[in-house]
Amino acid sequence: MNMDNSIFSTHIYKHLSASATAVRWRVRGLRGATTVSHNCVDAIVEAVDELLDALETKNSLEPAEIVSVTFSVTPDLDAIFPAAVARRRSGWDQVPLLDVQQMQVVNSLNHCIRVLIHLNTPLPQSALRHVYLRDAARLRPDLALVL
Numbered sequence: 661m662n663m664d665n666s667i668f669s670t671h672i673y674k675h676l677s678a679s680a681t682a683v684r685w686r687v688r689g690l691r692g693a694t695t696v697s698h699n700c701v702d703a704i705v706e707a708v709d710e711l712l713d714a715l716e717t718k719n720s721l722e723p724a725e726i727v728s729v730t731f732s733v734t735p736d737l738d739a740i741f742p743a744a745v746a747r748r749r750s751g752w753d754q755v756p757l758l759d760v761q762q763m764q765v766v767n768s769l770n771h772c773i774r775v776l777i778h779l780n781t782p783l784p785q786s787a788l789r790h791v792y793l794r795d796a797a798r799l800r801p802d803l804a805l806v807l
Contacts, residue, residue, distance in 0.1 A: 683782040687727055690719060690777040690788050691803075693796035695769065701740045707773060708745040711793055715777065718789035723751030727778040732762040734772045742773055772796055 694711045696703040708731075715721055731742035743757035762774060772795075781788075790803045 685780050685782050687778055688781050688783065688785050688788055690715060690721070690779060690790060691775070692777075692791040692793075693772060693774040693799055694793040695795040696737065696771045696773065699737050699739050699771065704737065704740050704742065704773070705745050707794070708742045709749075711773065711775060711791060712746060712749065714791045714793065715775070715789075718791060721777070721779065723749070723755055725780045726752075726755045727780060728756040728758070729778070730758045730760060730776045732760045732774045732776075734762050734768070734770055735764050736770050737773065742775070769795060769799060772799075 692711050692715050694707045696707045729743070729746060731746070733742060741759045743759045746752050746755070746757055762772065774796075790800065792800045792803050
C-alpha cells in the first residue's frame, strides 16, 4: 500500500483483552447541552465545567481520544468563550476547540450552550451517552440527565 492510500485507509488497533480480538476504532460524535441563568463569566464557566464533567463521567472520556470539539452558544451569550473554559481542563490543552454562534430561531431556547465532541472510540455510536442538563433537557428529554 502506498503512502497516499494508507492515509485514507481504515485503521484497526489491537485491543488487549482476554480474547485478544481486534477492535475497530471509529470517530464518533458525542452531544451535550446546558443553559445558564445569566450572561456572565462565572455562570458560563460553571455550566461548561458541569457539562464536560458529566460527559467525561458518563462516557469514560479521555482527552487524548478527542479529535475536536465544537461549542455553539445562543446569541445572548458572549461573556466568555466555552472553549476557553474547556482549555483550562486537565489534558484539554491539546484538543482542537472551536466556538460558533448558534443560529437564531424564533421561540428557541435562550442562554444555551451546545457541544459536539468528535472522538476516537471502539464503542458503537449507540453506546455513547449524550448529556442534556438544566433547561437544555427540553431539547432532548429522552437524553436528559438529572444531577
